[in-house]
Amino acid sequence: MIDIIEYPATDARCYLDLLPPDFAGQLADAVAHFRDCSVIHINSTAYGGGVAEIMHSLVPLSNALGIGTRRVVITPGDSRFFDVTKRIHNMLQGAPGKLSEEELSIYFGCLDEIADEINELDLAADVWFLHDPQLLPLGRLLSRCAAATRLWVVHIDLTQPNPWLLDRLLPLTGAYDTVICSLNDYEPRRLPNGVGLYVAPPAIDPLASKNSEMGPARAAAIVSSLGIDAARPLVTQVSRFDTWKDPWGVIDAYRLARNFHPRLQLALLGLSQADDDPEGEKVLNSVRDYAQSDPDIHLFFSPVGLPATNDEIVNALQTHSQVVMQKSTREGFGLTVSEAMWKGKAVIGGNVGGIRLQIVDGESGYLVDSAEEAGSRMAALLSDPDLRSTVGENARERVRQHFLLPRLLNDYLQAAREARARAMPMLSAADN
Numbered sequence: 001m002i003d004i005i006e007y008p009a010t011d012a013r014c015y016l017d018l019l020p021p022d023f024a025g026q027l028a029d030a031v032a033h034f035r036d037c038s039v040i041h042i043n044s045t046a047y048g049g050g051v052a053e054i055m056h057s058l059v060p061l062s063n064a065l066g067i068g069t070r071r072v073v074i075t076p077g078d079s080r081f082f083d084v085t086k087r088i089h090n091m092l093q094g095a096p097g098k099l100s101e102e103e104l105s106i107y108f109g110c111l112d113e114i115a116d117e118i119n120e121l122d123l124a125a126d127v128w129f130l131h132d133p134q135l136l137p138l139g140r141l142l143s144r145c146a147a148a149t150r151l152w153v154v155h156i157d158l159t160q161p162n163p164w165l166l167d168r169l170l171p172l173t174g175a176y177d178t179v180i181c182s183l184n185d186y187e188p189r190r191l192p193n194g195v196g197l198y199v200a201p202p203a204i205d206p207l208a209s210k211n212s213e214m215g216p217a218r219a220a221a222i223v224s225s226l227g228i229d230a231a232r233p234l235v236t237q238v239s240r241f242d243t244w245k246d247p248w249g250v251i252d253a254y255r256l257a258r259n260f261h262p263r264l265q266l267a268l269l270g271l272s273q274a275d276d277d278p279e280g281e282k283v284l285n286s287v288r289d290y291a292q293s294d295p296d297i298h299l300f301f302s303p304v305g306l307p308a309t310n311d312e313i314v315n316a317l318q319t320h321s322q323v324v325m326q327k328s329t330r331e332g333f334g335l336t337v338s339e340a341m342w343k344g345k346a347v348i349g350g351n352v353g354g355i356r357l358q359i360v361d362g363e364s365g366y367l368v369d370s371a372e373e374a375g376s377r378m379a380a381l382l383s384d385p386d387l388r389s390t391v392g393e394n395a396r397e398r399v400r401q402h403f404l405l406p407r408l409l410n411d412y413l414q415a416a417r418e419a420r421a422r423a424m425p426m427l428s429a430a431d432n
């Protein structure tokens with residue numbers, strides 16, 4: 001099944017006020033090239049995880065700027081599809097092993113069916129963005145795509161991909177004009193001839209309810225209503241319950257810091273388990289055991305019965321916490337890092353992937369290689385409000401300069417523009 005998601009219009013001017021001054025001109029120039037074009041973004045989950053988060057804001061912004069943009073979400077007919085694609089995700093981030101013949105046939109078979117459905121609807125666009133490995137084979141299956149500009153966007157950490165899988169997936173990128181990845185370090189080797197590469201790190205929506213300014217009293221009230229003592233120190237990690245997010249390492253770090261700050265509390269918020277991530281429950285159970293019924297470790301995994309919306313809770317916890325963690329061991333980008341930095345927080349992040357791009361170590365946050373290091377950074381920050389506020393100010397400015405949504409839209413448009421120029425050099429010369 002596929003869903004076409006409609007969004008109400010948004011006001012693009014509010015974004016431009018937040019950006020570095022010379023940026024508005026660049027964006028207007030990029031938008032002008034696509035004024036009469038239509039764009040489709042396809043991804044595999046309507047809700048949960050970073051890609052859904054980005055789509056939810058980027059599509060309305062693109063429409064607001066006058067580019068007709070639609071979002072399509074796939075729902076595969078076979079429930080095993082997401083088990084396979086989660087394995088693919090894990091293997092591309094470095095997990096060992098191979099896919100069985102059965103897994104491969106589920107992957108390709110489901111996407112054949114989805115392609116038939118999209119082709120029957122006769123969906124058309126000038127530019128197609130297909131997101132993540134869940135959709136990679138679709139590029140060559142969509143009949144209306146053939147004459148359009150096609151970009152495959154890979155959001156995951158590709159620093160140490162499983163070579164067996166990479167050999168099987170990379171030829172599929174030949175159906176695209178361009179591959180977009182989040183960091184230079186992820187550049188996949190051996191892209192087929194003629195396929196371009198563009199680096200576009202993700203970005204956060206500063207106007208989304210989870211990122212707009214929340215007063216300290218409101219944040220404290222929401223935190224209290226969650227059963228956390230708002231008068232005692234708090235450290236939070238906001239993440240799906242996922243092995244790569246290392247929730248166990250966060251608990252280790254908290255336990256170390258608690259030797260110096262005995263009143264410390266920890267919140268692990270994983271409400272938005274994505275539809276395409278079937279492993280959450282297993283990880284959650286393991287984390288629950290690991291927390292050993294410590295009353296000061298607060299695990300949130302279901303929105304049912306909570307006193308506020310997901311976005312309000314994310315905002316309140318990030319706003320109220322003294323320190324925010326993102327102790328991932330692999331991280332394609334990690335929107336949660338920029339979300340907390342934008343709120344002026346000192347973030348301690350794993351020294352991996354996209355977290356390294358966001359945090360300048362010692363200046364706008366801290367990068368750590370172990371739970372011990374995370375624990376000692378946490379303890380030091382908890383003892384030093386001035387340090388927290390200096391690092392937090394630098395963090396907000398870093399996000400303002402590099403990681404706000406209009407920059408990402410601009411990058412996507414530039415990537416599409418480059419792809420068109422390669423495919424139709426005559427046309428694009430006339431354009432300029």
Ligand code: UDP
Nearest residue numbers: 049050053239240269270271272334335336
């Ligand atoms: N998120 C949320 N509620 C939660 C946990 C996560 O809204 O309980 C959001 C988080 O704020 C961020 C996104 O989910 O916007 C996660 O994106 P990120 O890039 O950090 O990680 P991913 O899940 O894509 O690996």
